[in-house]
Amino acid sequence: MPDRDTLFSAPIDKLGDWTFDERVAEVFPDMIQRSVPGYSNIISMIGMLAERFVQPGTRVYDLGCSLGAATLSIRRNIQHDGCEIIAVDNSPAMVERCRRHIDAFRASTPVEVREADIRAIDISNASLVVLNFTLQFLNPEDRESLLAKIWRGLRPGGALVLSEKFSFEDASVGELLFNMHHDFKRANGYSELEISQKRSMLENVMLTDSVEAHKARLKRAGFEHAELWFQCFNFGSLVALKSQEAA
Numbered sequence: 001m002p003d004r005d006t007l008f009s010a011p012i013d014k015l016g017d018w019t020f021d022e023r024v025a026e027v028f029p030d031m032i033q034r035s036v037p038g039y040s041n042i043i044s045m046i047g048m049l050a051e052r053f054v055q056p057g058t059r060v061y062d063l064g065c066s067l068g069a070a071t072l073s074i075r076r077n078i079q080h081d082g083c084e085i086i087a088v089d090n091s092p093a094m095v096e097r098c099r100r101h102i103d104a105f106r107a108s109t110p111v112e113v114r115e116a117d118i119r120a121i122d123i124s125n126a127s128l129v130v131l132n133f134t135l136q137f138l139n140p141e142d143r144e145s146l147l148a149k150i151w152r153g154l155r156p157g158g159a160l161v162l163s164e165k166f167s168f169e170d171a172s173v174g175e176l177l178f179n180m181h182h183d184f185k186r187a188n189g190y191s192e193l194e195i196s197q198k199r200s201m202l203e204n205v206m207l208t209d210s211v212e213a214h215k216a217r218l219k220r221a222g223f224e225h226a227e228l229w230f231q232c233f234n235f236g237s238l239v240a241l242k243s244q245e246a247a
């Protein structure tokens, strides 16, 4: 059983900005499971996407890997030789625990866990790239250039999985889905105080986009095809494809 997330259960005097520090890393599996509707479905279906997209002798990148949940799901589903998974995160606390998680299981596909900023790494020879709830934490000005770098690093026929919390252009739908997410957190045992303190801390750090804005940005970055393949309330996941004919 993972440690239970009680980080925000008592009143906090000065709420600072959200960070992926030691305390968050410690309770992260419980936190993300109880906070993101559909999270475990997305993780297991990323494995199914890996089965379909990962080609022999190519790389898979898990960008903002946290404790490596998506990496482990991908590694279990790779059917080919000569592949490599590169899992990247810039939080030392996450990276340290991620290495331990990955090493706890044996498998033939090697995994390199890299402590780095995903905006600074090279991406090449990729058949699959995963941004599972990571892009939303990047400065909005940096998002399109990262997606364009991913497109260039993908082989023709490769895929990007982009999971995010969404905002909505229709305010009524936005409010409904926001409230459903709130209900989901309450049903998972979070108090009003925990929900509101976390929300304040995330306010300046996690800036969400609409599905339409994501699709338009993916197109500008080069992706010829992009569609939502999963949604639960205001959380979901897109798959974006680099065409087979792309140079």
Ligand SMILES: C[S@@+](CC[C@H](N)C(=O)[O-])C[C@H]1O[C@@H](n2cnc3c(N)ncnc32)[C@H](O)[C@@H]1O
Pocket: 020, 032, 063, 064, 065, 066, 067, 068, 069, 070, 088, 089, 090, 091, 094, 116, 117, 118, 119, 131, 132, 133, 134, 137, 138
């Ligand atoms: C919500 S978590 C991702 C969850 C994870 N992908 C999973 O499926 O369990 C976001 C992660 O992105 C990382 N992150 C945020 N900005 C980053 C950046 N610029 N470079 C590398 N990692 C980053 C954070 O440290 C954090 O671990």
Ligand SMILES: O=C(O)C(=O)C[C@]1(C(=O)O)C=C[C@@H](O)C=C1
Pocket: 031, 032, 035, 036, 133, 165, 198, 199, 202
């Ligand atoms: O929006 C919220 O309330 C969240 O808790 C979302 C979210 C996320 O989407 O990454 C924020 C931080 C934690 O990593 C887990 C979940």
